Amino acid sequence: MGYLKGSGFVMLSLPQSNVQPLQLLLKTSSNTVERLNASIEDLFIPETEEGPRVGPDLPLPDIRGEEEFDMGVAANVSFLQGLANFFNLKAAGKISYEQGKLVKIQLDAPLQNTINVVKLAGFIKSAKVNEDAGSFLDNLKKGEIYVITETIKAKSFHVENANSKQFGASVNVEIPSIANAAVDSHVAQKNNSDLAYSGTEPMTFALKAVRIRYSSGGFGPSKAKFTIESDKDLERVLLGEVNGVPMETTESYLNIIR
Known part of the structure; x- marks a missing residue:
């Protein structure tokens, strides 16, 4: 396991350029959420406390943009194949299941974007629900609704061996323009253990999010209220559980639609 999953981030099944903190996600099934194209203040109206604001992109050490994959696990192979196909890397067909093989994805010059989660909790507790929702x-x-609290993104990445085994034959990696990111078209000659992508717009590869919880207040004088649950709940609910026990999240990836 690398830094991202070890730090509680959930990796997206495909990177996206339009995912950022304070956006709302709707759970549709295990591993899949729908991006609502809305933010927290579209669902809650400020009354006594303003909502949190998205901070600036902050540079991170390269090690914090690193993740390792066991190529003997089918979900990891599918993730890397999907990544290569998404960016139209000619070497996509060379990524295959191989017991004992480790590869590493390294985000180059990764960026962190986050919000004040304490302020988010206070805002949700004090705000009025938008009844027009x-x-x-x-x-x-x-x-079933989550708020993104943190993202990790980068303009470029490379995939390389994490052990001594060869990744495959020498390949040319061609990067064309793609639908949801403005990228430079170029051809990069890579050796037998490396695949790479470089673009002009940061793409989100991993995120953290909190779930909004509702309490009706019961039959007593207490009022109905909304609270948030920790980031760990994203792993348990979105990526699946069996009898209340979280699935092995190192083998699961979040699919965001829309």
Whole structure:
């Protein structure tokens, strides 16, 4: 396990350029969420406390943009194949299941974007729910809506061996323009253990999020209220659980639709 998953980040099944803190996610099934193209202040109206603000992109040490993959695990192979296909890397077909083989993805000059989670908790507790949110109010009360609190992104990355085994034959890696990111088209000659991508727009590779919880207040004088749960709940609910025990999240990836 590398830094990202070891630090509680959930990796996206495919990187995206339009995922950022304070955006809302709707759980649709295990491993899959829908991005609502809305932020927390579209769902909660400020009353006594302003909502948190997204901070600036902060540079991180390269080691904090690193993740390691066991190529004997089918989910990891599928992730890397999807990544290569998404960026139209010609070497995509050379990525295959191989017991005992480790590869590493390294985000070059990674950037962190985060919010003040304490301020988010206070805002949700004090704000008024937007009653015009329609059916999303039902999703909210069922605990199906999440708020992104932190992202890790980069403009470029490379995949390389993490052990002595060779990754495959020497390849040319061609980077064309793709639909959801402005990238430079170029051809990079790479050796037999390296695949690379370089673009002009940062792409989000991993995130943390909190779930909004609803309490009806019961039959006593206490009022209904909303609170947030920790980032770890994202792993348990979105990536699946069996009898209340989280699945092995190092083998799971979050699919964001829309």
